[in-house]
Amino acid sequence: MPELPEVEALAGFLRNHAVGAVVGRIDVAALSVLKTFDPPITDLQGRDVTGASRYGKHLALECGELSLITHLSRGGWLRWTDNPSSAPPKPGKGPLALRVHFFTPEGGTPAFDLTEAGTKKRLAVWVVRDPQEVPGIARLGPDALTVTEPEFAEILGSTTARIKNSLVDQSLLAGVGNAYSDEILHTAKLSPFATSRALSQEQVHALYETMRTVLTDAISRSLGQDAARLKGEKRAGMRVHARTGLPCPVCGDTVREVSFVEKSFQYCPTCQTGGKILADRRMSRLLK
Numbered sequence: 001m002p003e004l005p006e007v008e009a010l011a012g013f014l015r016n017h018a019v020g021a022v023v024g025r026i027d028v029a030a031l032s033v034l035k036t037f038d039p040p041i042t043d044l045q046g047r048d049v050t051g052a053s054r055y056g057k058h059l060a061l062e063c064g065e066l067s068l069i070t071h072l073s074r075g076g077w078l079r080w081t082d083n084p085s086s087a088p089p090k091p092g093k094g095p096l097a098l099r100v101h102f103f104t105p106e107g108g109t110p111a112f113d114l115t116e117a118g119t120k121k122r123l124a125v126w127v128v129r130d131p132q133e134v135p136g137i138a139r140l141g142p143d144a145l146t147v148t149e150p151e152f153a154e155i156l157g158s159t160t161a162r163i164k165n166s167l168v169d170q171s172l173l174a175g176v177g178n179a180y181s182d183e184i185l186h187t188a189k190l191s192p193f194a195t196s197r198a199l200s201q202e203q204v205h206a207l208y209e210t211m212r213t214v215l216t217d218a219i220s221r222s223l224g225q226d227a228a229r230l231k232g233e234k235r236a237g238m239r240v241h242a243r244t245g246l247p248c249p250v251c252g253d254t255v256r257e258v259s260f261v262e263k264s265f266q267y268c269p270t271c272q273t274g275g276k277i278l279a280d281r282r283m284s285r286l287l288k
Contacts, residue, residue, distance in 0.1 A: 001074045004144055004175030005218035006234055007054045010078055012223050014052035014061060017080060017110070021049050023063055024101035024109070029089045033097045033114070036126045036133075044068060044127060049102070055137045056174035061100075066127060068100070069134050070114060073122035077115055084111035097123050140174040145215060147173065149208045156196040156204060163199065163207075164192035164265060176211070179234070180218065182241035182265050184211050186250075191273045192258070192265060240266045 002010070023044045028034065034041060044063050051062035059078070061068040072078070076097075089096050095115040102110050116123040126134050142151055155172050156163070166172055167181040176184070185192055188210040190203065199207070218237055235242065239249050244257040244266055253270035258280050269275050 001057070001177050001179070002072045002077070003057055003177040003180050004054070004215055005180070005222050007057050007059050007072075007175075008219050009222035010059055011052040011054045013080070014049075014059075014112075018049045018061065018102060018112075019051060021102035021104045021110075023047050023049060024103050024111075025088075026101070027088045027099040028097075029091050029093070029099065030097040030116075030121065030123075031091070032121060033116075033123050033125045035124050036128060039066060039127055039129070041068075041125075041127050044100075053131075054175075055131055055134075056140045056143065056170055057177065058131075058134065058137055060131055065129055067129075067131055069126040069128060069131060069137070071124045071136060072114075073116070073124065075117040075120070076123035077117075079113045079115055080110065081113070082108065082110045084109070084113075097121075098125060136170070139171050141170065141172045142174065144173050144175040144211060149205065152208045152211075153201075153204045156199060156207075159196045161196050162192060163190060163194045163196050166196040167211075175215075178263055178265060179238065179241045180214060182267065183237075183239060184214050186240045186248075186268055186271060187214055189271050191276075191278070192267055193273075193278060240268055242266065 023046065026041055026045060028041065044066060047063035047066065049061060049063055053060040053062060057071065059070045084099065084101060089099060095117055096113055097116050098114040099111055104110065114123060128134060132138050156166060159166055164181055164185065167176050167184065168178060188207045190207060221237055240255050243255045246255050248255055248268040248271060251268065251270045253268050255266050255268055256277060257264050257266050258278050267273065269277055
C-alpha cells in the first residue's frame with residue numbers, strides 16, 4: 001500500500017506535471033471506485049488544476065472549488081503518460097479503474113491512470129467540495145510529519161494497543177502503514193508487540209525522532225522520482241519489511257515474520273525483541 005512518503009511524492013509529481021493544466025475527458029473504467037455522485041465527476045471537466053495535496057494516505061487533485069480525492073488502498077497506483085490512448089477504455093477490462101485526461105499550456109495532452117492490481121478492488125475516488133467530506137479524511141488523527149512530540153506522547157499514552165497497531169491506526173496517527181511501521185520499529189529497536197502506554201519517556205522520544213527520520217528520508221528519496229519508479233524506490237529502502245528470511249542489515253540475524261489473514265509484518269529478533277521469536281498465529285494454527 002502506498003504510504004505517506006509515496007503519496008507525498010505523488011502529490012509533488014502532480015504539482016509539477018498537472019498544475020496549470022485543464023481537466024479534459026474523464027474515463028471511468030470501474031464504476032465501483034466512485035464513492036460520490038454529487039457533484040458528478042464530469043463537473044471536473046474544463047476546470048484548471050490548481051494544486052495537489054496529501055491527507056494521510058489520501059491523494060487530492062485540487063481543481064478550484066472541487067477536489068478529486070483518491071485512496072489507492074493496497075493494490076492501487078497512479079500511472080502518468082504523456083501519450084494516452086484516445087479511445088475510451090472498456091469497462092471492467094484489466095486493472096484500469098479511472099483515466100483523467102489533461103490539456104497543458106504547452107499544448108500537451110497527457111493523462112494519468114488509476115490502476116488496481118489483484119481481485120480485491122478497494123481503490124476509492126471521491127469528488128468533493130471539502131476534503132473533510134471524505135469519511136476516511138474526517139477520521140484522521142494528526143499527520144505523522146506534523147504531530148509534535150508532546151502530542152505523540154499523549155496519543156501513545158491514551159491506548160493499551162500494541163505499538164505496531166497504534167502506529168498504523170489512522171485515527172491516532174495519519175500516514176504510516178504496515179511497511180513504514182516495520183521500518184520505524186526496527187530502527188527504534190522496539191518490539192511490535194510492546195504496549196503503547198507502557199513505553200518509557202526515553203522510548204517515546206526515540207520512537208518519535210525515528211519516525212520523523214525514517215519518513216523524511218523516504219520522502220527525500222522519492223521526491224522528483226517518476227511516478228513509475230516510486231514503488232521500486234520504496235522496496236529498495238526497506239531493511240526488514242518484506243524481507244522475511246533474509247539477514248538483518250544491522251546485526252545479521254534472520255528477519256522474521258508474523259502473519260495474519262491478509263497481511264504480515266517483519267521484525268528482527270536480535271534488534272527488537274531480545275532474541276525472542278514472536279508468536280505467529282497463522283503458523284500456530286497450521287501446526288495444530
